[in-house]
Amino acid sequence: MNKKFKKYPSFGDSKRTHDYAGNVVPKNSEYVILMGKIDFIKAGIQIANSYLSKTEHKEMLNFLSRKLWQTMGELSLGKIGKKVSDPVSQEDIKQVEHWIDTFKVPDSFVEFTKKKAVYLNDARTRWRQIEPELISYGEKYPLRNEIYSFFNRAGDLLFLLACYYENEKD
Numbered sequence: 001m002n003k004k005f006k007k008y009p010s011f012g013d014s015k016r017t018h019d020y021a022g023n024v025v026p027k028n029s030e031y032v033i034l035m036g037k038i039d040f041i042k043a044g045i046q047i048a049n050s051y052l053s054k055t056e057h058k059e060m061l062n063f064l065s066r067k068l069w070q071t072m073g074e075l076s077l078g079k080i081g082k083k084v085s086d087p088v089s090q091e092d093i094k095q096v097e098h099w100i101d102t103f104k105v106p107d108s109f110v111e112f113t114k115k116k117a118v119y120l121n122d123a124r125t126r127w128r129q130i131e132p133e134l135i136s137y138g139e140k141y142p143l144r145n146e147i148y149s150f151f152n153r154a155g156d157l158l159f160l161l162a163c164y165y166e167n168e169k170d
Contacts, residue, residue, distance in 0.1 A: 037130050042065055042068045048123045067150065103164055110162075120165060128155050131151055135148070
């Protein structure tokens with residue numbers, strides 16, 4: 001029998017929530033804080049994506065967003081399983097590196113002033129903020145090295161995308 005999802009479940013009023021594995025966790029736990037920060041990154045990616053016009057760039061951000069969902073599921077379960085069927089892999093890292101290689105690296109400091117570039121840079125800075133959090137989390141709970149590498153490369157991709165749109169002719 002399927003339970004109906006309540007629009008306002010009161011369980012959270014007890015300052016607890018459930019992880020994807022069904023465990024009860026405090027809302028101020030490292031896990032919940034990390035999930036919130038990854039969700040914040042995902043929102044930044046979605047905002048930036050809503051302003052992009054090039055299909056291939058939108059697809060890059062959609063890819064990053066999907067991988068964020070898979071990573072959240074993996075962190076929640078503590079392993080690959082359930083609906084975590086497409087976790088971050090070496091192939092994903094290579095794909096991001098391939099995309100990075102298609103962009104020109106700026107010769108000097110870039111100040112982002114154009115809307116698309118600003119939103120992409122915002123997504124990048126959100127992304128960069130999570131890297132030290134992942135390292136701290138990984139010191140207590142096992143994380144696959146692919147997750148660290150993926151987050152590092154994806155931040156580089158977001159920077160180069162922002163540079164691309166900053167230099168785009170209006």
